[in-house]
Amino acid sequence: xxxxxxxxxxxxxxxxxxxxxxxxxxxxxxxxxxxxxxxxxxxxxxxxxxxxxxxxxxxxxxxxxxxxxxxxxxxxxxxxxxxxxxxxxxxxxxxxxxxxxxxxxxxxxxxxxxxxxxxxxxxxxxxxxxxxxxxxxxxxxxxxxxxxxxxxxxxxxxxxxxxxxxxxxxxxxxxxxxxxxxxxxxxxxxxxxxxxxxxxxxxxxxxxxxxxxxxxxxxxxxxxxxxxxxxxxxxxxxxxxxxxxxxxxxxxxxxxxxxxxxxxxxxxxxxxxxxxxxxxxxxxxxxxxxxx
Numbered sequence: 001x002x003x004x005x006x007x008x009x010x011x012x013x014x015x016x017x018x019x020x021x022x023x024x025x026x027x028x029x030x031x032x033x034x035x036x037x038x039x040x041x042x043x044x045x046x047x048x049x050x051x052x053x054x055x056x057x058x059x060x061x062x063x064x065x066x067x068x069x070x071x072x073x074x075x076x077x078x079x080x081x082x083x084x085x086x087x088x089x090x091x092x093x094x095x096x097x098x099x100x101x102x103x104x105x106x107x108x109x110x111x112x113x114x115x116x117x118x119x120x121x122x123x124x125x126x127x128x129x130x131x132x133x134x135x136x137x138x139x140x141x142x143x144x145x146x147x148x149x150x151x152x153x154x155x156x157x158x159x160x161x162x163x164x165x166x167x168x169x170x171x172x173x174x175x176x177x178x179x180x181x182x183x184x185x186x187x188x189x190x191x192x193x194x195x196x197x198x199x200x201x202x203x204x205x206x207x208x209x210x211x212x213x214x215x216x217x218x219x220x221x222x223x224x225x226x227x228x229x230x231x232x233x234x235x236x237x238x239x240x241x242x243x244x245x246x247x248x249x250x251x252x253x254x255x256x257x258x259x260x261x262x263x264x265x266x267x268x269x270x271x272x273x274x275x276x277x278x279x280x281x282x283x284x285x286x287x288x289x290x291x292x
Contacts, residue, residue, distance in 0.1 A: 051154025
């Protein structure tokens with residue numbers, strides 16, 4: 001019984017998108033710390049950590065091939081940014097102008113898509129980390145390649161870990177998106193059930209507003225899940241696992257359409273069934289469906 005409960009808890013954690021992200025970051029940070037401790041080079045730890053964090057911020061949902069291509073672009077951008085900061089930091093005016101121009105270009109790069117937006121954001125973060133490192137040395141640039149190399153090495157380590165993770169668990173983003181969708185849908189059904197409260201003084205408009213806000217979250221989750229599944233399908237035939245996820249998506253879509261299609265005056269229902277348990281049973285049924 002305990003093992004079954006533990007397995008159920010792990011499955012719930014596995015369905016959270018932040019869980020796998022946190023595990024990858026933990027493995028990357030722990031691996032870097034273990035290597036520095038083993039080599040007795042703890043002074044290298046901070047740049048490696050900062051590179052890992054910047055690379056994690058630049059990560060986007062994609063196939064392992066897409067993540068590998070994105071990693072190559074990320075490492076090139078990180079290398080250029082870190083070296084530029086190291087070389088231009090002693091020249092304030094040139095550094096400020098270059099930083100402003102680079103910030104504008106990276107912001108425009110984000111307009112090409114979510115992937116490039118994340119890479120641009122991570123590059124700006126890495127530039128700030130490099131500036132902090134140079135400032136900690138009093139602005140002195142000794143070996144201009146040393147700290148950029150460590151930052152990029154940390155970024156490469158996390159990036160490779162992310163690619164391998166995606167190769168091993170390629171369908172995990174779909175599972176997480178479906179779990180998020182059904183969580184939002186369950187909350188919608190629970191809110192919907194409150195409209196069947198057998199009370200004549202019920203504030204229906206306030207609950208309708210709350211329901212409309214939750215409906216927006218459900219629609220957003222539906223759109224995100226659809227994009228992730230279609231990205232996995234591509235132009236070919238879906239595999240057995242993807243077909244199963246597609247069926248689950250259509251089930252969620254059907255439940256949402258049925259739950260959001262009725263707009264009966266609930267006050268009239270309350271007056272008609274005030275002395276009956278029909279409304280209470282409807283409310284309980286919807287709530288149980290939401291909990292399930």
